[in-house]
Amino acid sequence: MQKVCKFRKCLFAAGFFAMFLVFLPVRAHAASKEIIELQTQVQQLLDMVQRLQSTVDSRFGVLQNLAQQTSDNATQMSAAVNALQQKIAAQNEATNGKLDAASGQAQSLNDSVDELKSRIAKLDKSIQDLQTQLQNIQNPPAAAAPAPGAAPAPIGEAPATAPTGIPAPAIPSAMQMPPLKETFQAAMRDYNAAKFDVAAGEFQDVLHFYPLDDLAGTAHYYLGEIEFRRNKLSDAVKAYNAVLEGFPGNSKAPAAQLHKGMALLQMGRKDAGIHELRLLIQRHPQTPEASQARTKLNALGAKPAAAAHASAEDQQ
Numbered sequence: 001m002q003k004v005c006k007f008r009k010c011l012f013a014a015g016f017f018a019m020f021l022v023f024l025p026v027r028a029h030a031a032s033k034e035i036i037e038l039q040t041q042v043q044q045l046l047d048m049v050q051r052l053q054s055t056v057d058s059r060f061g062v063l064q065n066l067a068q069q070t071s072d073n074a075t076q077m078s079a080a081v082n083a084l085q086q087k088i089a090a091q092n093e094a095t096n097g098k099l100d101a102a103s104g105q106a107q108s109l110n111d112s113v114d115e116l117k118s119r120i121a122k123l124d125k126s127i128q129d130l131q132t133q134l135q136n137i138q139n140p141p142a143a144a145a146p147a148p149g150a151a152p153a154p155i156g157e158a159p160a161t162a163p164t165g166i167p168a169p170a171i172p173s174a175m176q177m178p179p180l181k182e183t184f185q186a187a188m189r190d191y192n193a194a195k196f197d198v199a200a201g202e203f204q205d206v207l208h209f210y211p212l213d214d215l216a217g218t219a220h221y222y223l224g225e226i227e228f229r230r231n232k233l234s235d236a237v238k239a240y241n242a243v244l245e246g247f248p249g250n251s252k253a254p255a256a257q258l259h260k261g262m263a264l265l266q267m268g269r270k271d272a273g274i275h276e277l278r279l280l281i282q283r284h285p286q287t288p289e290a291s292q293a294r295t296k297l298n299a300l301g302a303k304p305a306a307a308a309h310a311s312a313e314d315q316q
Contacts, residue, residue: 111279118245126211126246177209184215187222196226217247221256233263254280254289261293265300274302 187202203219203226210216224239240260243253250256261276277293281304284290297304 115245115248119248122246129211178205180206180210180213180215183209184219187219191222191226196229200226214247214250217243217250218252220247221250221252224256224259228259228263233267236260236263237267254284254287257283258289258293262296265296270300274300278304 183202183205187199187206190196190199190202200223203223206213206219207216220239220242224236224243227233227236227239237260240256240263243250243256244260247253257276257280261273261280263273264270264276265273274297277297280287280293281290294304
């Protein structure tokens with residue numbers, strides 16, 4: 001650009017000099033053929049300078065136009081590159097969100113499979129125990145014959161001792177089983193009265209004599225609550241697991257999962273506690289326990305699994 005300006009100045013100076021020569025006063029008697037030729041050459045030089053000036057102006061305009069087009073193209077290219085980078089970043093975030101959601105779903109599926117296996121194993125054990133109890137009830141051991149001259153034992157009772165002096169085995173009987181509802185209600189009364197030792201024994205009776213009844217799941221829950229109050233968090237978690245694995249449809253299952261998560265958090269197992277609270281929200285989203293779990297997760301700065309999945313869907 002500076003070279004063009006210098007060239008223009010030189011052209012203007014040459015033109016001005018040529019005009020000066022053309023209009024230089026010459027005496028009539030001094031006019032000669034050489035001066036006329038010189039004036040003609042100067043005129044031709046002026047014409048050439050004008051044509052050159054016109055050419056330079058035209059070329060300079062073309063250069064300016066090309067420079068402007070190049071600048072516009074560079075601006076458009078920069079905008080296109082920025083838009084492409086933003087699109088790639090958004091796609092990466094959406095892909096990461098999908099991967100996180102898929103990972104969470106796979107983990108939940110694995111947990112569900114593990115829980116199902118545990119429930120099946122526990123159910124098999126319960127069935128075996130029940131079959132053993134039924135066999136003992138149906139086939140009681142035969143009582144030893146009384147010694148000669150000894151009084152026969154009353155009907156329905158076993159003799160105190162066998163003839164050899166060895167105590168006779170007790171005969172299981174359905175009459176030995178305590179009534180379910182009365183036992184459970186007594187346990188609840190003692191639990192509400194803070195008689196935790198007595199209540200724990202009564203809840204254990206429910207589990208022992210009626211292991212497959214739905215009240216057994218509730219008894220597991222309250223045993224967990226008793227251990228939680230005693231600050232025996234590990235035992236409390238085991239009792240809550242018994243509810244979640246053996247009685248997932250029990251009305252106390254949401255509370256058991258909530259309190260299991262709280263116990264794990266108090267034990268310093270933060271990741272496991274957050275996982276339990278998220279499972280609670282997934283399985284029982286409309287329960288008051290799920291609302292408490294959301295509040296606790298927000299306090300911990302952890303998003304519920306459903307919220308994380310929803311944000312991933314919004315990014316798509």
